[in-house]
Amino acid sequence: MENKDTATLEEVKKEAAAYTKKNDVGERMQLIIFKLGKEEYAMNIDQIKEVVITPRIAKVPQTAMYIKGVANIRGNIIAIMDLEERFNLIEKTDQPNSETIANYTLVVESEEFKVGILVKEVPNTLSVNTTDIDSSSEIIRYTALDERCIKGIVKSGERMIIMIDMFELLAIDEHVKKVNTI
Numbered sequence: 001m002e003n004k005d006t007a008t009l010e011e012v013k014k015e016a017a018a019y020t021k022k023n024d025v026g027e028r029m030q031l032i033i034f035k036l037g038k039e040e041y042a043m044n045i046d047q048i049k050e051v052v053i054t055p056r057i058a059k060v061p062q063t064a065m066y067i068k069g070v071a072n073i074r075g076n077i078i079a080i081m082d083l084e085e086r087f088n089l090i091e092k093t094d095q096p097n098s099e100t101i102a103n104y105t106l107v108v109e110s111e112e113f114k115v116g117i118l119v120k121e122v123p124n125t126l127s128v129n130t131t132d133i134d135s136s137s138e139i140i141r142y143t144a145l146d147e148r149c150i151k152g153i154v155k156s157g158e159r160m161i162i163m164i165d166m167f168e169l170l171a172i173d174e175h176v177k178k179v180n181t182i
Contacts, residue, residue, distance in 0.1 A: 027130045031154065032106065033161060034123040037089035040161040042126070042154055047166050049109040051123055054080075054116075071116060073107060080105065080116040086169075113170045126161075128154055133163060148172070 030045040052073055057080050059069040066085035070077050084090050105116040106123060133152040148168040154161040 028127055029130055029133075031126045031128060031161075031163065032123045033126050034106065034117075034119040035121055036084045036087060036119075037091075039089070040159060041083070042161045042163045043106070043108070043166055044163075045125065047108055047110070049107045049114075052105050052107060054103055054105045054118060068118065071105070073105070073116065076114065078107065078114045078116050080118060082118045084118075108166045108170070110167050110170075113167070115166075115170060117166070126154075126156060128156060132156065 031042040032045050032048050032051075033040055033042050035041070055071045055073060057069040057071045060067070063069075064086075066082050068080045068082050071080050104119045104122060106119060108115050108117060132155050134155065135152050149164055149172065151163040151165050154163050
C-alpha cells in the first residue's frame with residue numbers, strides 16, 4: 001500500500017511539473033512593432049519615449065547616410081535616424097523620394113542618447129511572453145550587426161518579428177564614431 005501511495009505521489013508530481021512546464025508563460029513584455037523594408041521589427045516599449053508625426057528635418061553636413069538630420073521635437077533638438085538605411089534594407093528600386101518619406105518618428109531616449117527613428121506606418125504594440133522570443137545567438141552570426149543589437153526573433157502566430165535593442169545599437173554607433181576619429 002505504501003509503494004502505491006508513493007508511486008501515486010510521484011505521478012502527481014510528474015503531472016504537476018508537466019502542467020507547469022506546458023502552461024509556463026514566463027514574464028510578459030510590451031513591444032512596439034514597426035516595419036522596416038518588408039519585415040517587422042520590435043523594440044521594448046521602455047526604450048520608446050513617444051511616437052510623433054515626423055517634423056521638418058534639417059540636414060546636417062558630414063553625417064552618416066542613415067542620419068537624416070536633426071528635428072525639433074517638443075523643444076528638444078534630436079538626431080533623426082533611418083534604420084532602413086542603417087540596416088541596408090533599401091533596395092535600389094526603393095530609393096526614397098519626397099512621397100515615401102517616413103510619416104512617424106519613434107523618439108528613443110536613454111540617459112546617454114536621444115534619437116528619433118523614422119517609420120512609415122503607425123507602430124503597434126504587442127504583449128508577448130519572454131518564452132516567445134528566440135535568442136539571437138544562432139541568428140546573429142549571419143549578420144554584420146553586433147549580437148547585442150538583435151535580442152531575438154519574436155514568434156507571434158505566423159509572424160516573425162526581429163527584436164532590436166536601440167540602446168545597444170546607439171552605443172555601438174557611438175563607439176565606432178570615437179574609433180574613426182582616432
